[in-house]
Amino acid sequence: LFVFINRRRTQLKVLYFEQGGYCLWSKRLEAGRFHFNAQGADKQALSWTDLKLIIEGIDLASVRRFKRYRR
Structure with missing residues (x-):
């Protein structure tokens, strides 16, 4: 996946x-x-x-991440 965010975010x-080919998904915020x-x-x-x-x-800065076992 490639994610693009414009300057105004x-x-x-x-x-x-x-x-079948490339797909483009877009989301625009009203507010x-x-x-x-x-x-x-x-x-x-990004994960x-x-x-x-x-x-x-x-x-993402306010999210608290806990350690998890990872094999």
């Missing part, structure tokens, strides 16, 4: 590939902004959970 586009902190970088890897939180309007 009011529109988000996701580009991905399926069997508010997407809360995403790129920390000065143009590119950043699926982080993407879902951004789409739902949850600020």
Whole structure:
């Protein structure tokens, strides 16, 4: 998945590939902004959970993450 957020942070586009070709999914906010902190970088890897939180309007900086067993 490739995720693009505009400068005003009011529109988000996701580009991905399926069997038949590329698909584009877009979401534009009528009010508010997407809360995403790129920390000065143009590119950043996101997990699926982080993407879902951004789409739902949850600020990633305020999320408390707990350690989990990972094999």
